[in-house]
Amino acid sequence: MPVATENAIYKLLEMYRQMMTIRYFEENAIELFAKGLITGSTHPCIGQEAIAVGACAALEEGDSVLATYRGHGAAIAKGSDPKQLMAELLTRTTGCCKGRGGSMHLCDKKKGFIGTNAIVGAHLPIAGGAALAAKMRGANRVVLCFFGDGASCEGEFFETLNMAALWKVPLIFICENNGYAISVPTKLSQATPDIADRARGFGIPSLIVDGNDVREVKEAVADGVARARLGDGPTFIECKTVRWERHSAFSSGRYENPEEAQRWKTVDPIPRLERILLEEGADLEQINRERVAAQEVVNDAVQFALQSPLPDMDSIYEGIFAEA
Amino acid sequence: MPVATENAIYKLLEMYRQMMTIRYFEENAIELFAKGLITGSTHPCIGQEAIAVGACAALEEGDSVLATYRGHGAAIAKGSDPKQLMAELLTRTTGCCKGRGGSMHLCDKKKGFIGTNAIVGAHLPIAGGAALAAKMRGANRVVLCFFGDGASCEGEFFETLNMAALWKVPLIFICENNGYAISVPTKLSQATPDIADRARGFGIPSLIVDGNDVREVKEAVADGVARARLGDGPTFIECKTVRWERHSAFSSGRYENPEEAQRWKTVDPIPRLERILLEEGADLEQINRERVAAQEVVNDAVQFALQSPLPDMDSIYEGIFAEA
Amino acid sequence: MAVVTMRDAINQAIREEMVQQPEMVLLGQDIGAYGGTFGVYRGLFQDFGPDRVRDGPLCESATVGFGIGLAVSGIRCIVELEFMDFTTVAMDQIVNQAAKLHYFMGGQLTVPLVIRTPIASRMGMGPQHSQSLEAWFMHIPGLKIAIPSSPYEAKGLLKSALRDPNPVLFIENVKLYNRKGDVPEDEYLIPFGTASILRSGSDVSLVAISGTVPEALAAAEQLAGEGISVEVLDPCTLNPLDIETLANSLRKTGRMVITHDGYRTCGVAAEISQRIMEECFDYLNAPITRVAGLDVPVPSGPLHMDVVPNQQRMMAAVRHLMN
Amino acid sequence: MAVVTMRDAINQAIREEMVQQPEMVLLGQDIGAYGGTFGVYRGLFQDFGPDRVRDGPLCESATVGFGIGLAVSGIRCIVELEFMDFTTVAMDQIVNQAAKLHYFMGGQLTVPLVIRTPIASRMGMGPQHSQSLEAWFMHIPGLKIAIPSSPYEAKGLLKSALRDPNPVLFIENVKLYNRKGDVPEDEYLIPFGTASILRSGSDVSLVAISGTVPEALAAAEQLAGEGISVEVLDPCTLNPLDIETLANSLRKTGRMVITHDGYRTCGVAAEISQRIMEECFDYLNAPITRVAGLDVPVPSGPLHMDVVPNQQRMMAAVRHLMN
Numbered sequence A, B: 001m002p003v004a005t006e007n008a009i010y011k012l013l014e015m016y017r018q019m020m021t022i023r024y025f026e027e028n029a030i031e032l033f034a035k036g037l038i039t040g041s042t043h044p045c046i047g048q049e050a051i052a053v054g055a056c057a058a059l060e061e062g063d064s065v066l067a068t069y070r071g072h073g074a075a076i077a078k079g080s081d082p083k084q085l086m087a088e089l090l091t092r093t094t095g096c097c098k099g100r101g102g103s104m105h106l107c108d109k110k111k112g113f114i115g116t117n118a119i120v121g122a123h124l125p126i127a128g129g130a131a132l133a134a135k136m137r138g139a140n141r142v143v144l145c146f147f148g149d150g151a152s153c154e155g156e157f158f159e160t161l162n163m164a165a166l167w168k169v170p171l172i173f174i175c176e177n178n179g180y181a182i183s184v185p186t187k188l189s190q191a192t193p194d195i196a197d198r199a200r201g202f203g204i205p206s207l208i209v210d211g212n213d214v215r216e217v218k219e220a221v222a223d224g225v226a227r228a229r230l231g232d233g234p235t236f237i238e239c240k241t242v243r244w245e246r247h248s249a250f251s252s253g254r255y256e257n258p259e260e261a262q263r264w265k266t267v268d269p270i271p272r273l274e275r276i277l278l279e280e281g282a283d284l285e286q287i288n289r290e291r292v293a294a295q296e297v298v299n300d301a302v303q304f305a306l307q308s309p310l311p312d313m314d315s316i317y318e319g320i321f322a323e324a
Numbered sequence C, D: 001m002a003v004v005t006m007r008d009a010i011n012q013a014i015r016e017e018m019v020q021q022p023e024m025v026l027l028g029q030d031i032g033a034y035g036g037t038f039g040v041y042r043g044l045f046q047d048f049g050p051d052r053v054r055d056g057p058l059c060e061s062a063t064v065g066f067g068i069g070l071a072v073s074g075i076r077c078i079v080e081l082e083f084m085d086f087t088t089v090a091m092d093q094i095v096n097q098a099a100k101l102h103y104f105m106g107g108q109l110t111v112p113l114v115i116r117t118p119i120a121s122r123m124g125m126g127p128q129h130s131q132s133l134e135a136w137f138m139h140i141p142g143l144k145i146a147i148p149s150s151p152y153e154a155k156g157l158l159k160s161a162l163r164d165p166n167p168v169l170f171i172e173n174v175k176l177y178n179r180k181g182d183v184p185e186d187e188y189l190i191p192f193g194t195a196s197i198l199r200s201g202s203d204v205s206l207v208a209i210s211g212t213v214p215e216a217l218a219a220a221e222q223l224a225g226e227g228i229s230v231e232v233l234d235p236c237t238l239n240p241l242d243i244e245t246l247a248n249s250l251r252k253t254g255r256m257v258i259t260h261d262g263y264r265t266c267g268v269a270a271e272i273s274q275r276i277m278e279e280c281f282d283y284l285n286a287p288i289t290r291v292a293g294l295d296v297p298v299p300s301g302p303l304h305m306d307v308v309p310n311q312q313r314m315m316a317a318v319r320h321l322m323n
């Protein structure tokens, strides 16, 4: 049985803590929504934590990330403070977007988290433009963009594949194929099972990974990032995963088959990483320590959010335009 | 040297006459535009006649066709009366669209020519819907849609590929890759040379043909049509061709390299078909007879158009809505 | 008469027409077993099957385009766009294709297509899920527009839309889906271009659109207690617009307030006001007043409820006109 | 002062800012060696090269999206959309992204993006190439809008747009590209929100937008001969809108005609009229009148010239107000 170096274990434990932070964060969000503290809706990424964490682990601080409304995990993995994120979910003035964005619109520019978007597919070309900016500045930075299987039917997805390939921008496409767009299973939205095939048609190196294996995700993304830094352009990575929860706390997006949903828990990326950790030589105590730390971070975030004020109407007209 | 049956020669001669009709039609349109008789612009398909003619030769009367602003040839090949088409270019009341559509908006519903469109890419999903209608009615009808290399960068193109493959609609995609979108050469609009690759990513059978060889086009389309009639869904055919003329009579869309433009004349599909005809056993007299017939048809169309009245403002509010 | 929700009234209209028009097809996302994002389609997939209730991929533009292709082929179609904000990804198909084909093809093509989409302005779903964009479409010749506020209106107008050979934008409202009201048991159709007088009054005309109607009625009720008699009107359709009924009300009252959730600037209120000024200038006792959505991207969170008009703002506007 | 065409004035503004802002990028189609669909970019590709003048594939939505991505990364960008009608295929990026990101991201992102697009309403290119859709964008908070009618305005406003940290829709007009006028040799900027009084007068205020300005001036000239003194105003920007200058004119004249090529219903004239009514009700001697594009899909052929306002219609409206 291979035993990893201490450094490697440390990195795995860090990913583990991040995944647990995301899991707790999302569980709390669902609860807070149920209590009426989050307006509109909230879209948990429970079960998909390995993708956000694995992908962002392959990045450096100066790299950028864009994600969807289901991107709380991406924000956390990119290093955003869960306090400001949770406060944003609760639309408090202390939120990363001053409480205007809410659950679907997170942003933490300083951390390179350019943000989440609530129009399916719309952030893809924006990510492309950010990647073009990175390329033009020649600073070896890359941009990573998360999106779903549903998004990969929208025209903008293809337009972005084409432009990204043409202009060889340092963009990593991360398709989180969780099998559903709200209630629509992929078999009702595309004729072929693999989305990666489509990117290949543009000449973009494309691969499929097990999105519930954080190491596999990380390695694939690291390769893509390396290519991008060398100036070799975009990479497409389809991460097969499952969506455990309903589409959002507001809309059910119920599955065709409840047994299917049950089966998905067997692929939970978190126990899977625990097994890997034990195999690699970590002990249970180390694992528990990270779990507790994650729990604390999220508890603090919830407290912080709950204690923060809601914005008032006095500020409503502020910041429609930026000052010159 | 293979000598074709009389029937085969007859069919080739018919295609020849159609190609010549289109050529003369377009030459006249350019002239009429220069005289100020066509407002806006007009987009000749000179040099691309083999695609329209070859493709439509593989259809039956009840099948439908959609095309772009560069679709005068498609309309003629689908059997529309050049008189009404030319009258429409001159926006006369006798035009197929009563003179409202003009050069970019032709339609001849009775002939199955659903029409041309001036928004690049927009007619593709409309063609998809028409194909879905054909499928739902189960009458074994197919729909054929022409579009350019430029259009194949627009999101709607991909959305339509996806839906057409998914729902297995009887739609033949005919990409007229003439190397340019106005002034933009394909090398500046896509990373890979072949558009057919993209359709393959959706699981659509895709092939590339010499778009200047009317027989090759016809055979490829006939295969696709056969598949579609069997219920096997869409086929994608990329026809490599060249655009001889400026993009339109209004905008130059000049080429990077004037020699290139000269070279293109060497691939003219019309002398090519003449050679084929002679090889297959037709004689020069037969060929000339068709040429003269084409010329007459176009002359008559021009006369008809010029003698027809322009619409007046009294009718301007008529027909915004259809009567129940 | 039966008391039903607006959601059910819409469902009934579709169901009835699905039966009467055996070729009619529904396109959209989440419209299959799931029954539509807001449950409007419940039961239809089960009863009419996957060929007629076609759940599909997430591509609004091509979905509308397919709808047009069906329609020009003679198969009537309803496309659902899940939120009105997403009309932005299908604008060309709606505006340059559906609305114009009949006219510019010289009448050869007709487009019997109904596009249903709900306004979600009072849901707190943030800037990309809260817009009330009816003014955009009213700007475009060739599109009929229905924007009902009651189950009765919704059913009768949708049935008319589904018999119309033209493209119709049918604008619903998430906040009204649970609104209940009487709906006749027997079949009925409401013609486009007939405004409803929801309450008569003599001092001020209050024109309310879609989600603002319940609060407009409440405002009128409360103002009645203060001795101000408010006439509440709902245009029901924006194209055609029944300007005559609105103008007659103005001729009676001399004062008008117009309220809608859509942004104030270049909203529907400006158009209605201008039409009234053109027709009844001499009857105006005071400037026509707008109580509209504020000109800001709608924030998430509780503030969104102050961005759209509420009863207080409507009452304040009416009282101001009375001074 | 030098006499230049509007096309050249725009070209100058871009060229000057390309020099002053070494990171600024141009995106679009046919903007390379070809010099832009209507020649506005002539010479820029040659002088600034393919990295900064990026001719690209035909996909307006992603092109605007790339522009936003550059802008939020701090690289100012101009996207050209070849005809205003094609804004329809990029609406989400313009309306739900560019316009709103700064606000809903709590100020973290700024979008220094200029989208240039020409109205082609007087070209006879038919229903899908003739629209003047400025009212749509005026409806959306978060977008600045410039719509100049002279070389002087165009250059000064575009330079301001190119220094503004916000998204600006810069609306040009194909018919005006060859319009000539004086442009200062020295650098100048025109601030947004300042209407121009193009001719002063005392009887009627004639507010003209974009392509209607030359005929409005001709109408005023001819009416002067009939003894009617017309003040001609150009708002120059629609967001912000300089309502004060227009209102002051109305307070002086008591009568107003507003003219634009855009469709009449829900057009910009309705908004301006409503704002004037709200601010100057007591000064109105007559209803404000619109001379707008007719509410029909613009046909190809010579008829299109009667679908948009012309000098005759403007004069008739003014004369009517004087009776």
Ligand SMILES: Cc1ncc(C[n+]2csc(CCOP(=O)(O)OP(=O)(O)O)c2C)c(N)n1
Binding pocket: A068, A070, A118, A119, A120, A121, A147, A148, A149, A150, A151, A152, A176, A178, A180, A181, A182, A243, A247, C029, C058, C060, C082, C086, C089
């Ligand atoms: C343009 C657009 N259309 C529809 C929606 C409504 N919607 C929100 S999420 C979603 C499903 C997206 O599925 P997918 O891309 O697979 O992401 P997932 O939710 O599975 O993470 C839909 C249809 C939207 N927000 N934007």
Ligand SMILES: Cc1ncc(C[n+]2csc(CCOP(=O)(O)OP(=O)(O)O)c2C)c(N)n1
Binding pocket: B068, B070, B118, B119, B120, B121, B147, B148, B149, B150, B151, B152, B176, B178, B180, B181, B182, B243, B247, D029, D058, D060, D082, D086, D089
């Ligand atoms: C959505 C849209 N964008 C831009 C244009 C302007 N335009 C008209 S034709 C054309 C080039 C299209 O090229 P392609 O699809 O290759 O067809 P071709 O003209 O070569 O036949 C462009 C950019 C348009 N009409 N519609």
Ligand SMILES: [Mg+2]
Binding pocket: A148, A149, A150, A176, A177, A178, A179, A180, A181, A182
């Ligand atoms: Mg999904």
Ligand SMILES: [Mg+2]
Binding pocket: B148, B149, B150, B176, B177, B178, B179, B180, B181, B182
């Ligand atoms: Mg081409």
